[in-house]
Amino acid sequence: MTPHSPLGILDANTLEELARVICGDEHLYYRKGYEIARFLEHAGWERVPEYDGEYRREWTLARLAERREDPTELERVLLRLADPREYLDEPEQLPTIISAVNAFLIHEGVRLENPGGRPRLVTCDPSLAHPGSQGPVELRATMTDLITDQNMAGLLQHRLDEARTCYANGAHVAAIIMLGSLLEGVLVHVVQERNASLLGPTSPDRVSLDILIKTCHEAGWIGADVERFCHELRKYRNFVHPRAEIREAHAPDRDTLDMCWPVVNAVLNDLADSQPKAA
Numbered sequence: 001m002t003p004h005s006p007l008g009i010l011d012a013n014t015l016e017e018l019a020r021v022i023c024g025d026e027h028l029y030y031r032k033g034y035e036i037a038r039f040l041e042h043a044g045w046e047r048v049p050e051y052d053g054e055y056r057r058e059w060t061l062a063r064l065a066e067r068r069e070d071p072t073e074l075e076r077v078l079l080r081l082a083d084p085r086e087y088l089d090e091p092e093q094l095p096t097i098i099s100a101v102n103a104f105l106i107h108e109g110v111r112l113e114n115p116g117g118r119p120r121l122v123t124c125d126p127s128l129a130h131p132g133s134q135g136p137v138e139l140r141a142t143m144t145d146l147i148t149d150q151n152m153a154g155l156l157q158h159r160l161d162e163a164r165t166c167y168a169n170g171a172h173v174a175a176i177i178m179l180g181s182l183l184e185g186v187l188v189h190v191v192q193e194r195n196a197s198l199l200g201p202t203s204p205d206r207v208s209l210d211i212l213i214k215t216c217h218e219a220g221w222i223g224a225d226v227e228r229f230c231h232e233l234r235k236y237r238n239f240v241h242p243r244a245e246i247r248e249a250h251a252p253d254r255d256t257l258d259m260c261w262p263v264v265n266a267v268l269n270d271l272a273d274s275q276p277k278a279a
Helices: 012-023 033-042 056-066 071-081 093-108 150-168 172-199 209-218 224-240 242-248 254-273
Strands: 110-113 120-123
Touching: 012 033, 012 056, 012 071, 012 093, 033 056, 033 071, 071 093, 071 110, 071 120, 093 110, 093 150, 110 150, 150 172, 172 209, 172 224, 172 254, 209 224, 224 242, 224 254
Parallel strands: none
Antiparallel strands: 110 120
16 A cells, blocks of 8 residues: 555445445355455454454444544455455456445545556546436446356456546546447347347458447347437547547537446446346
8 A cells, every 4th residue: 555545534334335345245246254354354454353253244344443544454455355366266256346346435536446457546536426327327237137258248347447437537538439349349249149140241350330239229129219329429439540539520528428328328228128038
């Protein structure tokens, strides 16, 4: 930990959420009582009491509350949560954990990142919390709901997390480009898994986002309204080419991004709703 940690004294509700993530459940990496004590030791805590059989979350919250006045100790816990070495048996859990932590941590003005597997805390604007999770289209689906390939689902979830990082730091064009990349990745894998014949002779590596959007609409997997706005996002995604942005004579800003994000949420929701039922 650096001597200039961005972490302050955490709110009581933040501590409760942190205890929840450390403990885990059927959706998050699960730790048994003794594993929680070991996790705290791996985070660099000294004098961790032995787990006494109390309810896991209450025991964990008590340990966090004991050191609430020492942001150094809590930062160690947060960084350990974003450490890939904590999930060697289930590496696909890491992006889910980071996303879950950032969902509440951003209200403290910080968020977790792990570029290159090196966890760190960075400052951010709490007013930018949960881009796309509040507003007209709330996200109801996860990548693993849509894509059976766990490696690809994890990669695409990471793209979504990176888009949130760009949003929080005011990198609007980068966030839109990341959302467009995410959209393309989701659509091509959904088509491959549901009905690869719809691509015809075109290789999945060469099919355009334009064709993917039209194909998913014609297959009944996304609605007509979603298709229409997907094409607008596709145009902004093309700003990955600087000359495209010059031709449009328009620099995307936060308002542009706030309009693009619900489009991605709507696509993921439509794809989840149209998921073929298991036989």
